[in-house]
Amino acid sequence: MSVATTGAVLRVALLGNPNTGKTTLFNRLTGLRHKTSNFPGTTLEAREGRFDVTAAGAAAEVVEAVDLPGIYSLDLQQLEAEVCRDVLAGQTALKGARLAEPDGVLLVLDATNLSRNLALAGEALRRRLPTVVVVNMVDLARKQGLQIDHDRLSQALGCPVVPVCARSGEGVDELKQQLVRTVESRVVPTATPPGDAGGLRAWADAAFASSVRGRFSASEGWTDRADRVLTHPLLGTVAFAVIMALVFAGIFWLAQFPMGWIEGLFNGLGSGIDWLWARTGATEGLMHDLLKNGVVAGVGGVVVFIPQICLLFFLISILEDTGYLARAAFVMDRVLRPFGLPGHAFVPLLSSHACALPGIMATRCIPDPKERLATILVAPFTTCSARLPVYVLLTGLLFAGQPLLAGVAFVGCYVLGIVAAMLSALLARRTILRGPARPMALELPSYKRPSLRTAAIAAYDRGLIFLRKAGTAILAVSIVLWWLGAFPKAGPSPEAVRLRESAAAVAETKPERADQMTLSADRVDARYAKSQSMLGRLGKAVEPVLRPLGYDWQLSVGVLASFAAREVFVGTMSIVVAGGEEGDDETENLRIREALATAKRDDGVTPVFTPAACWSLLVYYVLAMQCIPTLVVTAREAGGVKWAMLQLAWMSAVAYAAAWLAYSVASA
Amino acid sequence: MPVEEVPQTANLPLPSQAARPLSTFRAGQYGLVVACRVEGSDAPILRAMGLTEGSIVRVCRVGEPTIVALLCHRGCHCASSRVGLARAIADRVLVTEEPVPEGEGEGTGQR
Numbered sequence: 001m002s003v004a005t006t007g008a009v010l011r012v013a014l015l016g017n018p019n020t021g022k023t024t025l026f027n028r029l030t031g032l033r034h035k036t037s038n039f040p041g042t043t044l045e046a047r048e049g050r051f052d053v054t055a056a057g058a059a060a061e062v063v064e065a066v067d068l069p070g071i072y073s074l075d076l077q078q079l080e081a082e083v084c085r086d087v088l089a090g091q092t093a094l095k096g097a098r099l100a101e102p103d104g105v106l107l108v109l110d111a112t113n114l115s116r117n118l119a120l121a122g123e124a125l126r127r128r129l130p131t132v133v134v135v136n137m138v139d140l141a142r143k144q145g146l147q148i149d150h151d152r153l154s155q156a157l158g159c160p161v162v163p164v165c166a167r168s169g170e171g172v173d174e175l176k177q178q179l180v181r182t183v184e185s186r187v188v189p190t191a192t193p194p195g196d197a198g199g200l201r202a203w204a205d206a207a208f209a210s211s212v213r214g215r216f217s218a219s220e221g222w223t224d225r226a227d228r229v230l231t232h233p234l235l236g237t238v239a240f241a242v243i244m245a246l247v248f249a250g251i252f253w254l255a256q257f258p259m260g261w262i263e264g265l266f267n268g269l270g271s272g273i274d275w276l277w278a279r280t281g282a283t284e285g286l287m288h289d290l291l292k293n294g295v296v297a298g299v300g301g302v303v304v305f306i307p308q309i310c311l312l313f314f315l316i317s318i319l320e321d322t323g324y325l326a327r328a329a330f331v332m333d334r335v336l337r338p339f340g341l342p343g344h345a346f347v348p349l350l351s352s353h354a355c356a357l358p359g360i361m362a363t364r365c366i367p368d369p370k371e372r373l374a375t376i377l378v379a380p381f382t383t384c385s386a387r388l389p390v391y392v393l394l395t396g397l398l399f400a401g402q403p404l405l406a407g408v409a410f411v412g413c414y415v416l417g418i419v420a421a422m423l424s425a426l427l428a429r430r431t432i433l434r435g436p437a438r439p440m441a442l443e444l445p446s447y448k449r450p451s452l453r454t455a456a457i458a459a460y461d462r463g464l465i466f467l468r469k470a471g472t473a474i475l476a477v478s479i480v481l482w483w484l485g486a487f488p489k490a491g492p493s494p495e496a497v498r499l500r501e502s503a504a505a506v507a508e509t510k511p512e513r514a515d516q517m518t519l520s521a522d523r524v525d526a527r528y529a530k531s532q533s534m535l536g537r538l539g540k541a542v543e544p545v546l547r548p549l550g551y552d553w554q555l556s557v558g559v560l561a562s563f564a565a566r567e568v569f570v571g572t573m574s575i576v577v578a579g580g581e582e583g584d585d586e587t588e589n590l591r592i593r594e595a596l597a598t599a600k601r602d603d604g605v606t607p608v609f610t611p612a613a614c615w616s617l618l619v620y621y622v623l624a625m626q627c628i629p630t631l632v633v634t635a636r637e638a639g640g641v642k643w644a645m646l647q648l649a650w651m652s653a654v655a656y657a658a659a660w661l662a663y664s665v666a667s668a
Numbered sequence: 669m670p671v672e673e674v675p676q677t678a679n680l681p682l683p684s685q686a687a688r689p690l691s692t693f694r695a696g697q698y699g700l701v702v703a704c705r706v707e708g709s710d711a712p713i714l715r716a717m718g719l720t721e722g723s724i725v726r727v728c729r730v731g732e733p734t735i736v737a738l739l740c741h742r743g744c745h746c747a748s749s750r751v752g753l754a755r756a757i758a759d760r761v762l763v764t765e766e767p768v769p770e771g772e773g774e775g776t777g778q779r
Contacts, residue, residue, distance in 0.1 A: 072716030077709060115748045116718040116738065197715065201722075223750070224695070224728045227735050231752070330733045330752055367713075439754030441710060443717055444735060446750075 008060040010053070010183050011100070013087055015124055016108030017117050018070030019445035021136040023047075025108055025166035026067040027457050029176075034067075036461055037094045039083050044069065044364070046083075047461070048094050053180050055173075060180065065106070066094060074123040078367075088127050104130040104183035106175075111141035111148060111163070112446060114212060118204035121157060122193030130183045131159045134175060138163040140448065146212060153211035158191030167451050223447060230327040233334065240331045243324070244350065251311045251354065258307035266300030289486055290479070297571070298478025305355060305385050309466045312354040314459035316347065321450035326442050333440050339422040340429025342366060343440055345375040349421065352379040353414075355386070356630045358462055360637050368438040374428045376638050377647050380630050381421035383414045386567045387621055393570050394618045396593055397609050409618070416622045420654060481561055481568065485535040493528035496521040535561055549620065549656065550613035550663040552601045559620070566626045616663035624655035686765065691734055691758035693727045698739075699763035700724055706760050719751055724766060734758035 016022040026034075026047065034049025047067045054061050068087060069080035086092035090101035107124050109117040114135070125131060135141075135148060154161040160178050164171035193203045229235045273292045277284055319325050325347065333343025344366040352359030359379045366372035383391075391413050399406040429435070492500075503517035530536050531553075539557030546556045554573075562569035573596060599608040609617075625631065625648050635644035687702045701723040704714055714720065718738045725736040733752040753761070 072713065076712055076716055078713075113749045119716070119718075201720075227750075228695075228729050231729065231733055231735070233732070326752065333754070334732065367709075438708075438710070439756035440733065440752070441706075441714055441717070441719075441754065441757050442752045444750040444752045 009050075010060045010063045010103045010180065011098070012063050012065045012104045012106055012179065012183065013084075013102040014065055014067050014106045014108060015084060015088075015120075016070060017072055017110065017113070017120055019443060020070065020108045020110040020113075020117065021166050022070060022108040023067055024451050024454050025106075025134065025136060025164065025172075026065060027451075027454055028166045028169055028172055029063075029065060032457070032460065036465060037096060039092055040095055044079055044083055046094055048097060051176070053176055055176075057177060057180070059184055063176075063179065063183075066097070066102075071120070073120060088124070088129065102129065104132065104179065106134055106179065107131055108134045108136055111135045111138045111146065112144060114148070115204065115208040118207050119200055122191075122200045122203055122207075125157060125159065125189045125191055125193055126195065128188045130185075130187055131189050132175070132179050132182050133157055133159055133161045135161060135163045136166050139165045139168065139170070140446070149211045149213065153207065156191065156207035156210050157189065159187075159189040167453075226447060227327065227444065230324065231330045236327070236331040237335075240328050243319070243328075247315050247319070247350075248353070250315060251308055255307040255311050259304050262304050262306070263300070266296055266303070269296045269300070286486075290482065293486075294479045294482035295475070298475045298482070303467070306463050306466065308354045308385050309358055310459040310463040312351055313358065313462040314455045316351070317455035317458040318450045318452075321448070321454060323445045323447040326444045329442060330440065336422075337437060339426045340371070340433075340437065341375055341422075341425050342368065342371050342438060345371065348375050348379055349382055352382040352384060355384050355466070356380040356382070356627065357466060357633050360630070360633050361465075363637065368435070370429070370433040370435045371438065373638055373643065374425045374433050376634055377428055377643065377650070378421040378424045380625055380627065380634075380647065380651065381417050381424060381623065383417045383622065384566075384627075386565060386627065387413070389567050389570045390562075390621045391618070393573075393593065393596070394614050394621070397597055398611060398614045398618070400593075400597065413618060413622045416619070420623055420658075424650065424654070478564070478568075481535070481564060484538070485530060485533050485561065485572075487534060488532070490529045490532035492521075493524055496524040496528065499524065530557065548663070549659045550610065550616045550667070552606075552608060554599075554601070554608050555613065555617065559626075562626050564626070564628045566621060566624075569621070569626075612663050612666035615666040616659040619662040620655045620659035622655075623651060623658055625651035687762040688764075689759045690725075690727070690736070690753070690761040690763045691730060691755055693730060693763065693765075695727055695729055696768075697727050698724065698766040698768055699727065700766050701761060701763050703762040704760070705762065706757055710757065714751075714757075717751055718749060719753075719761070725763065730758075731755065 014022050014026055026049065029051045030047075030049030031051075033051065034047045036045050036047050038045055046069060048064065049067070050062050050064050052061065053063050066087065068084050071078070071081045071084055074081055074085050074088075083092060088102065088105070090099060093099045105124060105127070107121055109121060121133060133153070135150065135153070138148070141148060148163070150161045150163055160182055162171055162175045162178050164175055166172070194200050230239055270292050273288060273296065274284075277288050282288075316325070319328075329343035329346065331343070332346035336343060336345055345363070347365060348359045348362040350359075351362045356379050359382070360376050363372050363375045363379070366375055391410055395406040395409045395413075398409060499517050499521035503514040503521065506517075507514040531540075535557055536553070538560055540553040542560060543551070543553045543556045546559060551559065558569045558573045561572040596609055597607070600606065601608055631644040631648060634647050635641045638644070690699065690701075693699060701719065701721055704711060704720060706714055719725070719736070724739040726739060727734070728737055728750065729735040732755045734755060734757075735750060735752050737750050738748050
């Protein structure tokens, strides 16, 4: 019986153990024609993609494949296993997908690890769905001297078996042909593996014994040696530090180029808006302001971080593919365990140094729910990219002309963030998330050459997810903040009116002086407009609360405006204090920094940025939760708004207390 | 000790005098897992990863972590996968020592 007519879509689920190269095969089959989405009611993601099978002699044109999470057994009481069970039973599907049993199963086995993989195969075959078994990584098996008789294996499993090397593409065309033949003819497996654990294992052993022969390269000496070094308390820690230093240096060095291009692009867009308004002769009103300072600045502020996000996930994928990450988890377990966090937490915490959003999403690798929640709650303490412009500004103000000291302060900010995260985790694990430490048990995958294709697709996917999830939230908040900062519209300030009158008086005799006075009048107006805006009034309203930290109303406006996104602080201060300058190049930035350094409070004497206020601000920005997208993702990943509110309250309280302490010490 | 004589639950007495925690083995030794007295949800995960009563292991590293290679079967050198265990787990996996298989470097899938 055929299930598909011409033009129909066959729906296939990819199932397999972790580390079987299932995702590499999925990427090989679908390329970029895929999307990532959630299973309803869970935070578990999977990718769904399509590939053309017309060349494979199919009646159907397209196969729609879902890349299920890697699992060790369908019977485990884990979310991943539960989702796989439900997908095979047609009881769940990715959001937007049709709820029905898949037309077929692609069961991916690791050729170098067949004996264990066959247990999951037995569980899957019992579902009686048309199944094709893919024996992946046959190139590695050949190198190890393994001889797999695929015909015998096919007999033992009662379904077609196709040898494949997903990384090189070997066998993929044959796989497509076999898949459509099996699925379209609805051929179900003839083997009936036992349902009990002991019987299933004996069945898997028998299937293995009947189909695998030959000489095995028994010596795994170099793998043993590599494992001993990479998990050694001292050598492993040194190796970890070196590898992570290279990863970070690579991310920050490489990302600066595309980040520069993106900044240039968005500056160009802003100039384009100016040009458009000038060309049409329209006055720069509300729409101009909204587009340039709300939409373009808001979107640009997010998009600029995409290169760092993509590079981070590219390099993490490379490290994972080599087999190193599992070893590193054990190294970090020793470091993190005293604080109640597992070794698994190091990837999320590492990712959070680029951005907390992917970091929090990466906590899904932590099996224990309490340990996972603790990691989510403390991850935003680590220094993300968005804090860097604030650090650059404040350390520059504190140590002008002393780059070494500024650098030390910079590193100190990173350390403070990590210490705060660890102590907060310890506190959480001793109080609200109390529970026994779960000792680690991890499969250590074989060392192998990583797939650049898989890494590139992982980077592309994460970049898209970041843009979609963070971009929309930040854009909305940017527009709201723009609105708060732009309304109500204030008329020209008396000081600016006087300046313009003076400029007009000297326009003919001293035109350069007149230009300068006009420019000053524009700055005074921008600052006056900000002070009269809702944001300015809010700044004045909260000033009493922030005064113990050393902030006047102008700094309070900066703190408030950057509540949604930290990096907004620098731009806001340049408007409120320096009068609307924008730094397009290094000279401009220096000029803004000078303007900020000499800016005065309302008394006309006290600097806005006193050294004590700078220290206080620096500590505040290291510790405060000034990022609404992070709160949104925390609520989603932790399973409730209450956790996001707790995170906000705790980080705000810690930031306030520490900033007050810093201000008090620095003022003493 | 034959696999079928191995006690299946932690409530039963120690399987034999020869069985001792995996954490006491030396790197390079072989062993037969006779009991996994791991609690909670770790036990089924370990079983699904292939570390269960009757598994033959080669000890690759002892300490924190303990690393074992899981072999296809007794007398075989073919390591199917490798598992890293925290010492707390390795302490609770009881193993009897197995002889080093003959013919280092060879083996077959057939028993």
